[in-house]
Amino acid sequence: NQGLLVTSIDSFARYHQVDGHTRGEQAATWERLALLRARFVAGDDSIGARAMEIVHAAAYERSGDNYAGIAGDIKHLRDRMERELAAERPGRYDIKFGRGGLVEIELGVQLLQLLFAHEPSVRTQQTPLAIDALTRCGALSREHGDWFADGYRFLRRLEQRIRIVHGDSSHLLEERAAGIFALARRMG
Numbered sequence: 001n002q003g004l005l006v007t008s009i010d011s012f013a014r015y016h017q018v019d020g021h022t023r024g025e026q027a028a029t030w031e032r033l034a035l036l037r038a039r040f041v042a043g044d045d046s047i048g049a050r051a052m053e054i055v056h057a058a059a060y061e062r063s064g065d066n067y068a069g070i071a072g073d074i075k076h077l078r079d080r081m082e083r084e085l086a087a088e089r090p091g092r093y094d095i096k097f098g099r100g101g102l103v104e105i106e107l108g109v110q111l112l113q114l115l116f117a118h119e120p121s122v123r124t125q126q127t128p129l130a131i132d133a134l135t136r137c138g139a140l141s142r143e144h145g146d147w148f149a150d151g152y153r154f155l156r157r158l159e160q161r162i163r164i165v166h167g168d169s170s171h172l173l174e175e176r177a178a179g180i181f182a183l184a185r186r187m188g
Contacts, residue, residue: 012054016057029073032062074107092175093172109134113134115139116134116139121133157187
């Protein structure tokens with residue numbers, strides 16, 4: 001809505017302060033988090049490879065990171081998403097934006113990816129692979145890694161079952177809603 005649809009590689013590098021380019025301020029934390037999920041999907045392979053080099057440098061190779069500041073930014077972002085996007089109330093749960101939901105897991109994993117960016121294995125766009133890599137490199141204990149992985153798998157499975165049972169992409173669960181028992185059966 002507010003950004004450019006297309007930009008040159010040089011402008012992309014300049015915006016993200018890569019390859020010796022500088023600008024007055026660094027990209028916002030949420031922009032770095034978005035870069036963690038970026039992937040090349042179509043177009044010229046050499047341009048795509050160069051764009052991904054810039055993405056990785058901007059996301060993972062910042063010097064002088066203030067990790068307490070990044071963690072605070074992520075907490076602020078998370079709190080705002082919960083407040084503005086989650087439609088939770090007693091008896092109603094939002095499996096995407098609510099407490100303990102998918103976004104909370106993803107943001108926690110992304111914070112750890114930034115903190116342990118020196119480990120090449122954590123540089124993945126896929127949350128389950130990132131959880132596994134973070135556990136293998138010691139960023140997460142085996143127990144915490146299992147909690148993250150099990151919770152993420154459960155919530156994704158629940159999200160998929162909601163689509164099948166209700167035929168839409170809702171991420172809300174209501175205790176007494178029609179279809180809740182059919183959903184429970186689908187979940188086993």
